[in-house]
Amino acid sequence: MARNLAVDLYSDTQTRPSPAMRAAMAGAEVGDEQRDEDPTVLELCHMVADLLGKEAALFLPSGTMCNEIAYRTHTSPGDEIILHAWSHAMHFETGAPAALSGVMLRTVDGARGMFGAEQIRGAIRRVGNHQQRSRLLSVENTTNLGGGAVWDLDDLAAVTAAARAAGLATHMDGARLMNAVVASGQSASAFARDFDSVWIDMSKGLGAPVGAVLAGSTEFIAEARRHKHQFGGAMRQAGIIAAGGVYALRHNVERLAEDHDNARRLAEGISKVPGVHVDLSAVETNMVYFDVDVEAERLSGALLGHGVRIGPMGPNRLRAVTHLDVDANGIATAVNAVGEAMRSLRSGD
Numbered sequence: 001m002a003r004n005l006a007v008d009l010y011s012d013t014q015t016r017p018s019p020a021m022r023a024a025m026a027g028a029e030v031g032d033e034q035r036d037e038d039p040t041v042l043e044l045c046h047m048v049a050d051l052l053g054k055e056a057a058l059f060l061p062s063g064t065m066c067n068e069i070a071y072r073t074h075t076s077p078g079d080e081i082i083l084h085a086w087s088h089a090m091h092f093e094t095g096a097p098a099a100l101s102g103v104m105l106r107t108v109d110g111a112r113g114m115f116g117a118e119q120i121r122g123a124i125r126r127v128g129n130h131q132q133r134s135r136l137l138s139v140e141n142t143t144n145l146g147g148g149a150v151w152d153l154d155d156l157a158a159v160t161a162a163a164r165a166a167g168l169a170t171h172m173d174g175a176r177l178m179n180a181v182v183a184s185g186q187s188a189s190a191f192a193r194d195f196d197s198v199w200i201d202m203s204k205g206l207g208a209p210v211g212a213v214l215a216g217s218t219e220f221i222a223e224a225r226r227h228k229h230q231f232g233g234a235m236r237q238a239g240i241i242a243a244g245g246v247y248a249l250r251h252n253v254e255r256l257a258e259d260h261d262n263a264r265r266l267a268e269g270i271s272k273v274p275g276v277h278v279d280l281s282a283v284e285t286n287m288v289y290f291d292v293d294v295e296a297e298r299l300s301g302a303l304l305g306h307g308v309r310i311g312p313m314g315p316n317r318l319r320a321v322t323h324l325d326v327d328a329n330g331i332a333t334a335v336n337a338v339g340e341a342m343r344s345l346r347s348g349d
């Protein structure tokens with residue numbers, strides 16, 4: 001279906017590797033990744049460990065596996081992980097924290113997928129004989145269901161300090177951390193500083209077809225590697241896919257600014273359409289969440305008729321995500337399509 005679309009704003013996972021990225025992948029040096037002998041995988045891991053200011057890194061097939069292996073490595077069955085109620089791991093990982101690590105999840109609320117240190121202190125359980133052990137704080141940056149919001153460094157320092165003071169480990173789901181970096185001008189290592197583990201996704205805005213990289217201390221990564229094997233994530237000549245990640249880090253980071261500009265252009269454009277409400281101040285990176293006074297499913301369906309895909313995220317809520325396969329013309333097409341589709345849905349055509 002995606003092939004017939006003029007503009008696919010369903011997610012930044014919809015990118016296709018460019019000819020240059022494919023060439024880099026085709027020409028990649030490879031070896032046995034399970035034996036730590038794939039030079040391209042090692043190169044990617046070094047790049048990401050450096051970028052995030054960590055000792056070591058591990059190449060994994062997906063971001064979901066990064067979260068789940070980190071959870072498995074930081075916790076024991078019966079432990080509790082504190083995370084935002086809208087977290088990816090809470091909703092979109094098929095209950096894996098329970099299934100694979102036997103842990104409980106304790107959620108906290110807060111605007112735009114974020115929360116404060118007081119909430120973390122309130123959620124941490126007192127040590128005793130009856131309660132499960134609070135073990136890990138898990139933070140998303142940027143927030144996904146929170147609308148692509150970027151955490152403030154001081155707020156990150158405060159919530160991680162609250163966790164550490166009670167002996168919790170800290171984990172950052174940085175699926176879109178590079179969007180936070182480009183939007184804020186802060187370095188990735190500054191965002192990652194107070195986290196024991198952190199990962200970035202190669203297959204979101206960075207535009208590679210497969211893979212994510214989890215980073216942490218040498219000791220953490222050694223243990224995570226065992227769980228990678230246990231979860232069936234150890235690969236063989238994985239340099240073919242890691243090369244897409246190496247290429248992405250070299251060529252596709254700075255350009256995330258274009259995605260952010262396009263998201264803003266889209267938000268401003270559709271904010272003028274009658275029946276659409278979008279909080280422009282909440283558009284910080286490459287996501288635009290908006291509310292409509294028609295059924296979101298019907299609008300999404302009508303947009304497909306115009307060659308534009310935008311996914312429904314609730315009865316009256318939709319999400320559009322910009323990425324490297326959508327340019328300013330595509331945004332203009334999408335804005336027009338939203339205008340026309342809304343007009344016809346609201347007039348009952």
Ligand SMILES: *Cc1c(COP(=O)(O)O)cnc(C)c1O
Nearest residue numbers: 062063064088140144173175201
């Ligand atoms: C996409 C996403 C994930 C999962 O990454 P995959 O590579 O799709 O498995 C995890 N967390 C967040 C915040 C995401 O947006």
